[in-house]
Amino acid sequence: MAGYEPEPGHEPDVAARAAEPRAPAPAGVGTAAGSASQGPVPDPGGGPAPASSPESGLPGGGFRAPFPSAGLPTVAEALQRILAAAGRPPLATEEVPLAVALGRVLAKPVYAPEDVPGFHRSTVDGYAVRSQDLRGVEPGRPARLQVAGRVLAGQPAQVTVEPGQAVAVPTGGMLPPGADCVVMFEHTTREGPWLLVHRFAGPGDNVIARGEDAAAGLALLPAGRRLGPAELGALAGAGVTRLAVARGPRVALLLTGDEVVPPGQVPAPGQIRDINGVALTAALRQDGAEPLDPVYVPDEPDAFRQALGAALAAADLVLISGGSSVGERDLTAELAAELEPPGVILHGIALKPGKPTLFAMAGRKPVFGLPGNPVSALVVYRLLVRPLIQRWLGLAPEPGPGPRIRARLETALRRPPGREEYVPVALIWRGGEYGARPQPRKSGLISALTGAQGLVHLPLEIEGLPAGAEVEVIPW
Numbered sequence: 001m002a003g004y005e006p007e008p009g010h011e012p013d014v015a016a017r018a019a020e021p022r023a024p025a026p027a028g029v030g031t032a033a034g035s036a037s038q039g040p041v042p043d044p045g046g047g048p049a050p051a052s053s054p055e056s057g058l059p060g061g062g063f064r065a066p067f068p069s070a071g072l073p074t075v076a077e078a079l080q081r082i083l084a085a086a087g088r089p090p091l092a093t094e095e096v097p098l099a100v101a102l103g104r105v106l107a108k109p110v111y112a113p114e115d116v117p118g119f120h121r122s123t124v125d126g127y128a129v130r131s132q133d134l135r136g137v138e139p140g141r142p143a144r145l146q147v148a149g150r151v152l153a154g155q156p157a158q159v160t161v162e163p164g165q166a167v168a169v170p171t172g173g174m175l176p177p178g179a180d181c182v183v184m185f186e187h188t189t190r191e192g193p194w195l196l197v198h199r200f201a202g203p204g205d206n207v208i209a210r211g212e213d214a215a216a217g218l219a220l221l222p223a224g225r226r227l228g229p230a231e232l233g234a235l236a237g238a239g240v241t242r243l244a245v246a247r248g249p250r251v252a253l254l255l256t257g258d259e260v261v262p263p264g265q266v267p268a269p270g271q272i273r274d275i276n277g278v279a280l281t282a283a284l285r286q287d288g289a290e291p292l293d294p295v296y297v298p299d300e301p302d303a304f305r306q307a308l309g310a311a312l313a314a315a316d317l318v319l320i321s322g323g324s325s326v327g328e329r330d331l332t333a334e335l336a337a338e339l340e341p342p343g344v345i346l347h348g349i350a351l352k353p354g355k356p357t358l359f360a361m362a363g364r365k366p367v368f369g370l371p372g373n374p375v376s377a378l379v380v381y382r383l384l385v386r387p388l389i390q391r392w393l394g395l396a397p398e399p400g401p402g403p404r405i406r407a408r409l410e411t412a413l414r415r416p417p418g419r420e421e422y423v424p425v426a427l428i429w430r431g432g433e434y435g436a437r438p439q440p441r442k443s444g445l446i447s448a449l450t451g452a453q454g455l456v457h458l459p460l461e462i463e464g465l466p467a468g469a470e471v472e473v474i475p476w
């Protein structure tokens with residue numbers, strides 16, 4: 001995109017690059033240790049707007065008003081405002097066969113149409129008996145029973161266990177009438193026609209009762225449950241093979257930036273291949289949304305306006321990648337200001353990476369302006385877009401903050417002034433605990449996320465964390 005200037009006093013690495021784009025990085029810069037050693041820079045308190053920089057020597061030096069250095073919403077505030085504004089649209093449901101239901105979210109509760117299992121089953125290879133016949137059994141005082149026959153796997157039991165009798169039964173075999181428990185084969189011996197039982201078993205021992213897994217007519221799975229392997233297995237076991245699931249929201253993806261070309265195209269000098277289109281499409285798929293084909297939009301207002309209109313007509317939700325900052329050609333905010341009311345809900349979050357994020361509602365359709373830097377785009381997606389998609393899918397909310405991985409920070413982290421930060425970390429097993437190794441904190445480097453298993457959160461109220469601090473990693 002067109003050149004930008006660093007916020008005064010912020011982003012010393014960006015400042016260095018803007019002033020001397022081709023200068024080699026000084027030793028240490030760009031490493032996790034190098035970034036970590038940069039102390040917080042005093043907040044300039046929203047000093048003067050950067051001039052439209054003839055002194056920067058960069059072409060096309062006009063800038064928009066910069067983000068204020070204070071008063072931007074936190075991630076939690078932004079999320080609250082986004083969810084409140086977006087509401088819950090009447091997303092359609094659709095019926096899908098079990099075979100393709102992995103990852104989908106149930107739109108309605110599923111009731112078990114039948115008892116699972118449909119009959120009492122043995123959980124061991126052994127003998128079905130009447131527990132009353134085992135009264136007083138202890139080592140050295142076995143019960144002596146008569147073997148009356150056997151049950152075969154997959155067949156109905158043909159014999160009844162009368163008092164004083166036992167019937168051989170395989171694991172998973174039907175408990176024959178009369179028996180109320182099973183003794184394991186290893187706890188018995190044969191003596192001619194007699195079976196000696198050496199260990200006591202009480203009613204129900206080594207048996208799964210009819211309806212114990214699922215009882216006919218009762219809820220098998222609630223609405224809002226995401227279908228994973230166990231849920232699919234439970235549905236299969238109950239004979240439920242078609243399911244009403246939430247239809248994922250259709251999401252339009254606009255990739256802005258004259259420098260961005262599709263991944264299959266050879267970039268001309270000054271151009272780069274698109275990363276965000278592919279990465280965000282994948283994230284959307286993973287989360288159960290229906291991404292439409294990415295659309296590449298030039299930094300030209302009319303073309304952008306037209307693409308945005310088409311996206312709003314085709315989709316339930318629009319993601320715009322890039323152009324949300326304050327550069328001359330950063331058109332997202334300008335065009336978002338033209339949207340149907342209520343329009344722009346927020347622009348700018350006290351977050352790193354992701355400060356220039358924009359959120360608007362075009363009537364009932366949410367529009368996100370995600371920063372163009374790939375790490376920023378994916379982190380903001382993870383923190384703000386995914387929760388909205390989950391809400392729309394009707395997914396049951398996580399209890400509490402969600403799963404966390406406990407780890408020990410390998411190098412110190414300083415928080416940038418005025419912004420909370422989410423730092424990608426790789427987890428390294430250190431025999432007994434995980435080490436959390438911060439990845440490079442440059443949001444233009446997608447490689448910072450490729451080896452990361454999660455994010456460490458540096459909230460606004462702490463200045464940073466020392467090496468060795470115990471941290472909770474948000475799984476990526």
Ligand SMILES: Nc1nc2c(c(=O)[nH]1)N[C@H]1C(S)=C(S)[C@@H](COP(=O)(O)OP(=O)(O)OC[C@H]3O[C@@H](n4cnc5c(N)ncnc54)[C@H](O)[C@@H]3O)O[C@H]1N2
Nearest residue numbers: 001004005257274275276322323324325330371372373376
């Ligand atoms: N004066 C200021 N400049 C900048 C600020 C600021 O507060 N004041 N914020 C910086 C931050 S933080 C970010 S993040 C970026 C975000 O800018 P935009 O959202 O306008 O995004 P672009 O300028 O279009 O792109 C940023 C960067 O990402 C590259 N990019 C864009 N799209 C893609 C894509 N699909 N795949 C891969 N890479 C992409 C683009 O070429 C730029 O390098 O603004 C800072 N500036």
Ligand code: MOO
Nearest residue numbers: 353354355376443
């Ligand atoms: O801090 Mo920017 O938001 O690189 O992402």
